[in-house]
Amino acid sequence: MERMQGDGELDHVERPSPLTDKEKVMIQDSWAVVFQSCDDAGVAILVRLFVSFPSSKQLFKDFKDIEEPEEMQRSIQLRKHAHRVMTTINTLVENLDDADAMASALKSVGRAHALRHKVDPKYFKILSGVILEVLGEAFTEIITAEVASAWTKLLANMCCAVAAVYEEAGWTKLSSSAE
Numbered sequence: 001m002e003r004m005q006g007d008g009e010l011d012h013v014e015r016p017s018p019l020t021d022k023e024k025v026m027i028q029d030s031w032a033v034v035f036q037s038c039d040d041a042g043v044a045i046l047v048r049l050f051v052s053f054p055s056s057k058q059l060f061k062d063f064k065d066i067e068e069p070e071e072m073q074r075s076i077q078l079r080k081h082a083h084r085v086m087t088t089i090n091t092l093v094e095n096l097d098d099a100d101a102m103a104s105a106l107k108s109v110g111r112a113h114a115l116r117h118k119v120d121p122k123y124f125k126i127l128s129g130v131i132l133e134v135l136g137e138a139f140t141e142i143i144t145a146e147v148a149s150a151w152t153k154l155l156a157n158m159c160c161a162v163a164a165v166y167e168e169a170g171w172t173k174l175s176s177s178a179e
């Protein structure tokens with residue numbers, strides 16, 4: 001059964017305060033460990049997303065009808081997307097001090113998902129929660145409450161930037177609420 005989810009309306013995305021230097025270091029240090037298992041961690045995150053929020057897999061033609069997590073894990077399309085998600089997060093982490101580089105990475109992700117893939121922006125918010133959940137479980141020693149709160153800020157910034165790109169691209173509530 002689908003877990004509860006936000007309504008994903010673009011005007012409800014609040015921009016968090018900027019990351020402090022201490023938070024940036026916590027993000028970089030924890031990511032250095034997580035990124036060593038880039039593909040495994042990425043697949044675990046996406047499988048959790050698609051199991052907990054089945055409506056989020058409807059746009060992936062190769063596995064939209066698959067329900068078994070073990071079978072999902074074997075999907076090349078899922079693995080490819082997991083890799084893309086993780087490498088984009090890596091770009092964000094590498095550019096925490098370069099707002100333009102971060103904005104440009106998120107602009108291309110936002111435009112592709114809004115215009116080409118027609119992904120409801122609410123899934124970016126949902127994915128952020130799933131990332132925190134899975135990393136918190138898999139890296140208990142590393143993702144302390146303080147580190148998790150720094151990540152929450154970074155992911156909220158990501159959702160905010162993506163929402164702004166969706167708005168710019170003319171995404172309408174009509175298509176975002178159709179479910």
Ligand code: HEM
Pocket residue numbers: 056057059060077080081084085086088089109112113116117119123124127
């Ligand atoms: C941090 C978040 C995400 C990143 C960095 C990301 C990254 C990407 C990239 C780089 C592509 C290929 C883009 C292109 O066509 O030029 C892609 C494709 C796609 N993404 Fe995402 N994505 C994210 C979140 C999501 C979410 C939340 C969904 C939906 C639940 C989603 C659904 C799709 C779909 C349906 C495609 C096209 C099919 C495919 O390439 O397999 N993405 N994504």
